[in-house]
Amino acid sequence: MTEETTNAPDDSYRSGYIAIVGRPNVGKSTLLNHLIGQKISITSRKAQTTRHRINGIYTDDHSQFVFVDTPGFQLKHLNALNRGMNRVVTSSLRDVQVVMYVLEALRYDERDQEVLKLLPDNRPVLLVINKIDEVADKGQLFDFAERIAKDFKFADIVPVSAKFGKKIEELRDTLRSFLPEGGLIYDADDVTDRSERFLASEILREKVFRFTGEELPYSVSVVIEKFEMDKKLRRISAAILVDKEAHKAMLLGKKGEKIKEIATQARLDMEKLFDGKVFLEVFIKVRSGWADDSRILQTLGYE
Ligand SMILES: Nc1nc2c(ncn2[C@@H]2O[C@H](COP(=O)(O)OP(=O)(O)OP(=O)(O)O)[C@@H](O)[C@H]2O)c(=O)[nH]1
Numbered sequence: 001m002t003e004e005t006t007n008a009p010d011d012s013y014r015s016g017y018i019a020i021v022g023r024p025n026v027g028k029s030t031l032l033n034h035l036i037g038q039k040i041s042i043t044s045r046k047a048q049t050t051r052h053r054i055n056g057i058y059t060d061d062h063s064q065f066v067f068v069d070t071p072g073f074q075l076k077h078l079n080a081l082n083r084g085m086n087r088v089v090t091s092s093l094r095d096v097q098v099v100m101y102v103l104e105a106l107r108y109d110e111r112d113q114e115v116l117k118l119l120p121d122n123r124p125v126l127l128v129i130n131k132i133d134e135v136a137d138k139g140q141l142f143d144f145a146e147r148i149a150k151d152f153k154f155a156d157i158v159p160v161s162a163k164f165g166k167k168i169e170e171l172r173d174t175l176r177s178f179l180p181e182g183g184l185i186y187d188a189d190d191v192t193d194r195s196e197r198f199l200a201s202e203i204l205r206e207k208v209f210r211f212t213g214e215e216l217p218y219s220v221s222v223v224i225e226k227f228e229m230d231k232k233l234r235r236i237s238a239a240i241l242v243d244k245e246a247h248k249a250m251l252l253g254k255k256g257e258k259i260k261e262i263a264t265q266a267r268l269d270m271e272k273l274f275d276g277k278v279f280l281e282v283f284i285k286v287r288s289g290w291a292d293d294s295r296i297l298q299t300l301g302y303e
Contacts, residue, residue: 022102031162124155
């Protein structure tokens with residue numbers, strides 16, 4: 001905790017960057033969506049759906065929170081893609097004022113400890129225990145928190161249920177108390193500094209994961225090949241990159257029904273977020289072995 005943070009009078013405006021860190025699937029994206037009150041970061045049952053650093057912004061009369069969502073740590077199977085992701089995590093921690101370390105209630109193993117090792121010791125780190133709705137005996141949460149606190153000096157501990165929006169207000173209040181005094185970093189009505197182009201690809205990727213369930217591997221990626229404004233209409237062409245012909249068939253579904261449904265749902269979400277009509281074309285391209293190809297990764301913006 002810095003002097004500046006502790007001494008700021010409570011009625012002063014506060015603002016700052018907050019990183020969300022934790023291993024895949026603990027609920028970071030769900031938490032971010034609730035913290036900013038709008039769907040920006042994508043969520044899915046599958047681990048590792050977040051590959052980019054995303055800023056979600058929440059502004060009220062007393063504070064502005066700029067959230068940085070980080071990709072889940074992948075400690076096994078280090079290919080070029082995962083190495084790129086771990087770099088994003090470490091670099092996103094360098095320029096934030098507060099870190100939220102997210103765990104799933106009652107789950108803590110060596111993978112979480114690995115993540116813990118990368119946390120900074122020179123600024124406040126909050127332990128956020130998510131998915132408390134899954135724990136019937138709340139006393140267990142207390143013992144759990146005590147155990148984790150032996151491994152790291154947390155500034156505070158906040159139990160939440162991101163999915164059910166429980167204790168989110170409390171979490172925001174706690175976060176606020178650790179933000180430095182300062183004015184707006186972004187405009188008051190901004191929710192993200194990401195381009196519509198990026199958001200479009202995230203929405204489509206979410207639908208791909210949602211509609212293919214566990215069938216499709218994580219190497220699937222989405223590239224927006226065209227994003228044009230035609231008066232008020234957004235014309236978007238997107239390519240879904242897959243590794244194998246078999247994956248393409250999974251995405252197509254019977255008579256192309258699955259991809260049609262994916263594209264329709266993605267378009268509806270885009271129209272809601274952009275508040276305007278969208279014309280969306282989706283192609284599926286087979287690109288074998290791309291997850292290990294650094295050159296292609298560069299063009300996708302991972303490295
Ligand atoms: N029961 C319960 N499930 C939750 C809660 N928060 C998130 N989940 C579920 O946990 C799964 C993973 O959530 P995500 O938000 O995608 O997790 P993430 O940590 O962002 O995952 P990566 O993007 O892979 O790093 C989803 O199925 C969520 O619905 C919660 O509070 N309670």
